[in-house]
Amino acid sequence: MTEKVSMRIAYGKALVELGKTNPDVVVLSADVSNSDHSYMFEEAFPDRFINVGIAEQALVDVAAGLAYSGKIPFANTFAFLFATRALEMVRTHLCYGKANVKLMAAYAGLSDSFDGPTHHSVTDLAIIRSMPNMTVVIPGDPVALNKLLPQVATWDGPVYFRLNRNEVPVLFDDSYNPRIGEAITLRKGEDLTILCNGLMVSRTLEAARILEKKGTDTRVLEIHTLKPLDRDSIIKAARETGTLVTVEEHSVIGGLGGAVAEIVAEDHPVPVRRVGILDRFAETGPYDALLDKYGMSVDDIVKASLEAVKMKK
Numbered sequence: 001m002t003e004k005v006s007m008r009i010a011y012g013k014a015l016v017e018l019g020k021t022n023p024d025v026v027v028l029s030a031d032v033s034n035s036d037h038s039y040m041f042e043e044a045f046p047d048r049f050i051n052v053g054i055a056e057q058a059l060v061d062v063a064a065g066l067a068y069s070g071k072i073p074f075a076n077t078f079a080f081l082f083a084t085r086a087l088e089m090v091r092t093h094l095c096y097g098k099a100n101v102k103l104m105a106a107y108a109g110l111s112d113s114f115d116g117p118t119h120h121s122v123t124d125l126a127i128i129r130s131m132p133n134m135t136v137v138i139p140g141d142p143v144a145l146n147k148l149l150p151q152v153a154t155w156d157g158p159v160y161f162r163l164n165r166n167e168v169p170v171l172f173d174d175s176y177n178p179r180i181g182e183a184i185t186l187r188k189g190e191d192l193t194i195l196c197n198g199l200m201v202s203r204t205l206e207a208a209r210i211l212e213k214k215g216t217d218t219r220v221l222e223i224h225t226l227k228p229l230d231r232d233s234i235i236k237a238a239r240e241t242g243t244l245v246t247v248e249e250h251s252v253i254g255g256l257g258g259a260v261a262e263i264v265a266e267d268h269p270v271p272v273r274r275v276g277i278l279d280r281f282a283e284t285g286p287y288d289a290l291l292d293k294y295g296m297s298v299d300d301i302v303k304a305s306l307e308a309v310k311m312k313k
Helices: 007-021 039-044 056-068 087-095 124-129 142-154 200-213 231-241 256-267 287-293 298-312
Strands: 004-006 025-029 049-051 072-078 102-106 135-137 159-162 167-169 184-187 192-196 218-222 225-227 244-251 272-277
Touching (some): 007 025, 056 072, 124 135, 124 244, 124 256, 192 231, 192 298, 200 218, 200 244, 225 256, 231 244, 231 256, 244 256, 244 298, 272 298
Parallel strands (some): 025 072, 102 159, 192 218, 192 244, 244 272
Antiparallel strands (some): 184 218
16 A cells, blocks of 8 residues: 655644754744644754744735745645735735745645635635746645755745645655756656645545546656646657546636646647636535545546547547
């Protein structure tokens, strides 16, 4: 059975390791350090940690001030709050001025499952990726988190780092070598390409194994960086496999599916099927059950993939 690890604990540990190697890193929280485990950084470096309280707009603005003072601030709150309550500050005070602030977007997608639709972040990627100068990164497992977080620290400008709340399967080992802005081919195939990120990488790989048994040779492309998007890898996949399926823990409007559709429509039109939340809010409930109910089950991925292959023919 695949090992599962809490992304919150993995994040807290990775943040401490980053603090050890980069003295310019400072961490801010909107009173969620116990939730996202950024309290681990506070315990290790109390003089480099600031709790601004439940004030997300202030969180972003204080982080911007620290960035302009030469620090590398990692600002922590729930994903939906960056994309809603603090959005004006994100747009005007970070993106417009290219402030070197890292937004650590916790409890993303449906992973804040028992707090219900007001706390789910099902539109955050559509909103945040539309901001000029913003980079958007979505790690697929704890190994990816550990590999990408130091790159986020050295990346120039604002970054939105989307984090899952729950235990997730460990997919990669130390040979996994992600780079911001570069897609990774996790599985070769010629019949279609499935593009995925975050928790949905594990479900996509499972779907690809089922599709193989059904005679469908499936390529899996991990898009851990939603912006800047690896256009070349996406167009190459479109040319070589002739049809694409996108899989994401987000609305099918404006996220990975929308971004991929924009690219292929301009450069190499092919059929694109989008797996995700179908333009609605989700309810409170167990995380895995919510993913299955709202269109992101392994069976949903398999079904969309077989439909995509038929569309190609």
